Amino acid sequence: MSDLLRNIVRFVFFILLQVYVLNKVPHLHKYITPYIYYLFILWLPFGISRQWLLLIGFLTGLTLDYFMMTPGLHAAASLLVAYVRPFLIQILTPRDSSDFNYREPSPQAMQWTPYAIYVLILTLLHHGYMVFLEWLSFGSFLDFLIKIVSTTGISLLLVVTMELLFPRKLKFRTNTA
Amino acid sequence: MRNVLLFLRRYRTFISFILLQVISLWFLFSYNRFHRVKFLGVASEMTGRINIQYNKVEDFFAMKEENRRLHRLNDSLMNLSSRNFYRHDTSVSVFRDSLPFDTLGHYRRYYLRSATVVYNTVNFQKNYFQIDRGANQGIKDNMAVLSSDGAAVGVVVSVSPNFSEVMSLLHIQSTVSVALKKTGELGTAEWDGNDPRYLLLKRIPKTAEAKPGDTVLTSSVSFNFPPGYMVGTVAEVKLDNATGMYLLRLKTAANFYNLQQVHVVENLDFQEQTLLSQDTKKKIEEPKKTGR
Numbered sequence: 001m002s003d004l005l006r007n008i009v010r011f012v013f014f015i016l017l018q019v020y021v022l023n024k025v026p027h028l029h030k031y032i033t034p035y036i037y038y039l040f041i042l043w044l045p046f047g048i049s050r051q052w053l054l055l056i057g058f059l060t061g062l063t064l065d066y067f068m069m070t071p072g073l074h075a076a077a078s079l080l081v082a083y084v085r086p087f088l089i090q091i092l093t094p095r096d097s098s099d100f101n102y103r104e105p106s107p108q109a110m111q112w113t114p115y116a117i118y119v120l121i122l123t124l125l126h127h128g129y130m131v132f133l134e135w136l137s138f139g140s141f142l143d144f145l146i147k148i149v150s151t152t153g154i155s156l157l158l159v160v161t162m163e164l165l166f167p168r169k170l171k172f173r174t175n176t177a
Numbered sequence: 178m179r180n181v182l183l184f185l186r187r188y189r190t191f192i193s194f195i196l197l198q199v200i201s202l203w204f205l206f207s208y209n210r211f212h213r214v215k216f217l218g219v220a221s222e223m224t225g226r227i228n229i230q231y232n233k234v235e236d237f238f239a240m241k242e243e244n245r246r247l248h249r250l251n252d253s254l255m256n257l258s259s260r261n262f263y264r265h266d267t268s269v270s271v272f273r274d275s276l277p278f279d280t281l282g283h284y285r286r287y288y289l290r291s292a293t294v295v296y297n298t299v300n301f302q303k304n305y306f307q308i309d310r311g312a313n314q315g316i317k318d319n320m321a322v323l324s325s326d327g328a329a330v331g332v333v334v335s336v337s338p339n340f341s342e343v344m345s346l347l348h349i350q351s352t353v354s355v356a357l358k359k360t361g362e363l364g365t366a367e368w369d370g371n372d373p374r375y376l377l378l379k380r381i382p383k384t385a386e387a388k389p390g391d392t393v394l395t396s397s398v399s400f401n402f403p404p405g406y407m408v409g410t411v412a413e414v415k416l417d418n419a420t421g422m423y424l425l426r427l428k429t430a431a432n433f434y435n436l437q438q439v440h441v442v443e444n445l446d447f448q449e450q451t452l453l454s455q456d457t458k459k460k461i462e463e464p465k466k467t468g469r
Contacts, residue, residue: 020231023298026434032369033300050190065204066220068298069305069342072204079201083194096277133205134302 003045003103011060014040019067022158031143031150035160037064041085042119043168045104051084057082077130087167088118098155104167117158120152127151134141194313198402209268221307225340226293228307236437243325250326287403288443289323290315292435295340302370304345306331308439311339318439321401325438328430329353329395330406341441346408347373347433355408356396360385363396366408366427373433376409378425387423400450403442 018037025034041057048056061075068074089105092114102109105118128148135144185192239346288309296369297306310316320333322343331343332351335413344351346368353366355378362385366376391411397404417424444450 023300025300027299027373034358051193054190054197058201061201067224067296068301070205070303072201074207075201076198076205079194083190103259133202 007040007044010040010043015060015063015067018064023068029150031147032153032154034158035127035151037156038076038122039162040079040083041081042122043104043106046089046102053082053085054079073130073133076133077126080129081126084125085092085122088121092118104168107163108168120156123152123155123159124148127155137147185196214216221335221340221342225295225307225337229309232293232295239435239437242384242435246325247438288445289440290443292316292322292439292441294439297345297433297436299345299347299373299433302349304347304373304433305334305342306345306436307340307342308441309340310441311341312336313338315443316341317443319401319447321395321399321442321444323406323440323442324431324436325440326431327383327440328409329402330433330436332401332433340360341437346376346429346431346434353402353408354396354399355393356404357381357385357387358392358394363398364423364425366393374429375412376427376429378411378427379422380421381425383416383421383423385423387411387425389414393425393427400447401442401444403444 014037018035022034022036037060040060041053044053044056057078058075061073061078062071064074064078065071093110107115109115109137110118131144131147131151135141135147292308292310295307295309298304307427308316308322316333316336318333318336321329322333324330329346329350331345332353333341334344335342346353346366349368349370351368354363355366356363362381364378364381366378368376378393389411393408393411395402395404395406395408407430409429411425412428413426415424415426
């Protein structure tokens, strides 16, 4: 499967998963709203240009917004994720290893610890920013803090589950190939 | 000039980030229930089509219970249909351009259309659901929506040709005028964003008697909701000492988790009533401004 096709399939999968499974989960608690769709942005290939990354992040969020009647909320948050992503990758991957041997971020490509930090920081940013925007229109500050922590927790749980459920077998790319 | 171009080129990623961020924040803050956003209408045509496919699957699993409920409602509606009619005082006014229901001068005031819920959430602080009727089927903004067993569930806020979005009662900006069934005191039902099974009922004075279990109905002073439909039952009575008003917790009559069939209620006098109230405001408030 080509990169493009793979990512289109993923996009549809993540949006449908978010809209028809996670948004429909019976109400657990007012602080807990599970989110997973932004993992799509985290899984985009290393080689993608930053301009494209921004556009894709924006459109992903906007698509979700259309389903949830919150124009701009998720778009703003996933745009932030898309913007910060290249910086994090630059920091977290070894610089001298002649570019990237793997196609896209995964535990296999980055080692578990850097990958976990990568996911944790972006998840925190995404939820922090989104809950902040929600809080501007409604809610108290303590709620805001608790909500960031709890949604981040539940989303990390989901990400780990996704990684374990769908181990992506990535080919090791060499110069000779 | 060249330096400007160089600057733009150098920081183009950051600039496009800021630009897109501003666009999304503009979407976010310019949209609220009073704005009619064009692209949401277009978008709900598309999401609506996907939602219908999903709904076909979901319906299959909950059909039996829903059918039983519908049947029960139909039975009771046959007995109560005169509630939708309203008698005008013919000694004062004789002009009205719709057909009378009977010779006693009852005219149709509320018109119910059935609709199917194709998308619904309860997990957020602003919950909306989507129904498969739109402008082509005569749905307009501000129409009230009742669940299949006749309990208030929301108000239409945005309409596309074949679908409409309904602001659920489980929305922190939703307010519905309600009345206690026993004594008729008026209050407003709101939602605090916490628990989708409970609403808050405010502005009932403490002189009224309210006990857990009391029924709360839609009031007769609402422009969109027809009077006498169930909103919920009182679950908890608290007294707010600061205002001397009750703060009641309401168990909702409708189950928002499994909404499927709903009725969209059109108040045929809606335009007349709102125009009148706008005119009144104009008449009373504008002379004051110009007078001084």
